[in-house]
Structure formats: C-alpha cells, structure tokens
Amino acid sequence: xxxxxxxxxxxxxxxxKGRIDTIHSADLEKEVNMLFDSGEKYLIFNCGEMNYxxxxxxxxxxxxQKKVMAMNGKLYLSNMQPSIQEIFxxxxxxxxxxxxATQEEALQNQ
Amino acid sequence: MGNRKIKHFAIExxxxxxxxxxxxxxxxxxxxxxxxxxxxxxxxxxxxxxSNIIFYAFKDKxxxxxxxxxxxxxxRLTIIITDNGIPFNPLExxxxxxxxxxxxxxxxxxxxxxxxxxxxxxxxxxxxxENILTLTKSI
Numbered sequence: 001x002x003x004x005x006x007x008x009x010x011x012x013x014x015x016x017k018g019r020i021d022t023i024h025s026a027d028l029e030k031e032v033n034m035l036f037d038s039g040e041k042y043l044i045f046n047c048g049e050m051n052y053x054x055x056x057x058x059x060x061x062x063x064x065q066k067k068v069m070a071m072n073g074k075l076y077l078s079n080m081q082p083s084i085q086e087i088f089x090x091x092x093x094x095x096x097x098x099x100x101a102t103q104e105e106a107l108q109n110q
Numbered sequence: 111m112g113n114r115k116i117k118h119f120a121i122e123x124x125x126x127x128x129x130x131x132x133x134x135x136x137x138x139x140x141x142x143x144x145x146x147x148x149x150x151x152x153x154x155x156x157x158x159x160x161s162n163i164i165f166y167a168f169k170d171k172x173x174x175x176x177x178x179x180x181x182x183x184x185x186r187l188t189i190i191i192t193d194n195g196i197p198f199n200p201l202e203x204x205x206x207x208x209x210x211x212x213x214x215x216x217x218x219x220x221x222x223x224x225x226x227x228x229x230x231x232x233x234x235x236x237x238x239x240e241n242i243l244t245l246t247k248s249i
Contacts, residue, residue: 019132021128021132021157022125022128022157022161023125023126023128023129051150052150052153052154054154054157054158054161054221054224055158055218055220055221055224056161058220059217059218059220062212062215062217063217065212066212066213066217069212069213082147083146083147083150083151086147087154087224090224090227090228091208091220091223091224091227092206092208092209092210092215095209095211096211096212096215097212
C-alpha cells in the first residue's frame with residue numbers, strides 16, 4: 001500500500017494505491033487520523049490505484065465517514081476500479097459514500 | 111474439461127502470513143488463468159476467513175497450522191479451510207443490516223458477510239477437533 005496526499009482548494013486528496021487488507025489497513029487508519037487531527041474535514045480518497053480492499057479496509061472507510069459527518073465535513077471517493085465498486089455494492093457501502101467517476105467531479109462538489 | 115486441479119497451502123496463525131499467502135494465490139490464479147476480478151475475490155474470501163481464524167480461534171499462545179486447499183473442477187471452485195481452534199460456525203454469525211445509513215452502521219462484522227455474498231455456497235463442519243469451512247463458487 002502507498003499513500004500520497006495533496007491539497008486542492010478546500011479538499012485534501014488522499015491517493016490510495018495498492019492493497020488495503022488486514023495488514024495495511026492500520027497504516028491507512030493512522031494517516032486518516034493524522035488528517036483529522038490536523039483539522040482537515042474536506043477529504044477526497046482517490047482510489048484509482050487501489051486494487052484490493054477487504055473488510056478491514058472497509059472498516060477504515062466507514063470510521064472516516066462517521067468522523068467527517070460528526071464534523072460536518074465531506075468525504076468523497078473517486079476513480080474506483082470496477083472490482084472495488086463491486087465490493088462496495090455488495091457490502092452496502094455504495095450508499096454510504098458519495099462516489100465520483102473522477103477526482104475533478106468530486107472537486108466541483110464543494 | 112473434467113480435469114481437476116488442486117493446490118494445498120499451510121500457514122501459521124500469524125497475521126503476517128497473509129502477505130505471502132496472497133502472493134501464492136495470485137500465482138495460482140495466473141497459473142489457472144483465472145480473471146483478475148476472480149483472483150481478487152479469491153484472495154478476499156480467503157483473507158476474511160483466515161483473519162477471523164487468526165484473531166478469534168486460538169486462546170493459547172502456541173503456534174497452530176491453518177490449512178487451505180483450493181481446487182477447480184468443471185468450472186467449480188472449491189476452497190476448504192481447516193483449523194484446530196475453538197469451535198466456530200461462521201454460518202451462525204449475525205448478518206449485518208446493509209441498509210442502515212452510515213451514522214447507524216456498526217463498524218465491523220462484514221468479513222463473513224462478504225464471503226457469503228461472493229461465494230455460492232458456504233458449509234461448516236466440526237470434525238474431531240477441527241473447524242472445516244468449505245466454500246464453493248461456479249465460475
């Protein structure tokens with residue numbers, strides 16, 4: 001797993017690359033918590049290069065969404081691969097997030 | 111294609127073992143010419159089952175072996191996972207309510223549910239001191 005972040009307008013974009021599995025999900029959680037701790041509440045997770053997610057990764061996404069909601073912020077997902085979209089669909093997670101085809105579309109929804 | 115392919119794997123009950131297991135499953139998927147989407151699902155189902163076993167099945171600090179066999183016959187994929195932990199029937203686990211909004215959605219409890227959604231059949235058997243989980247899917 002590899003994480004890269006950059007700030008675009010009010011949003012912090014977190015590029016998530018590789019596998020979000022039982023072993024790597026703790027690193028993702030740490031990174032997301034650091035964003036929250038530094039006051040960020042408008043987030044885009046660009047999932048274009050995320051090629052695997054298990055329930056431990058989904059758990060981190062849900063925790064992030066709950067925290068963002070509590071702060072009246074925004075968490076958007078973008079660029080998801082079809083096989084990942086399918087995991088989100090069968091777990092009911094498609095309904096819990098705003099998912100955009102591209103990062104540009106997500107950025108337009110301030 | 112009546113020929114049956116089968117591969118056996120064995121890992122220790124340490125979560126770090128999942129990394130090399132995932133690589134071995136990716137290699138098997140390539141060798142058996144499974145689609146990338148199916149390879150991902152195969153990895154996912156095995157990770158969910160194995161991580162459950164590693165986290166919850168053993169109350170001692172002793173090394174245990176978890177066995178995994180994957181077979182393919184007549185376009186039917188079968189995964190058998192065997193461990194000697196405490197009796198645990200995943201079929202009896204409560205299913206999450208996936209219609210709940212994010213605020214009410216409990217965190218966790220999705221692993222077994224994902225297995226049940228991805229695979230066609232899920233069977234559990236306790237034999238002597240072993241849990242045997244059999245998962246099948248037509249591909």
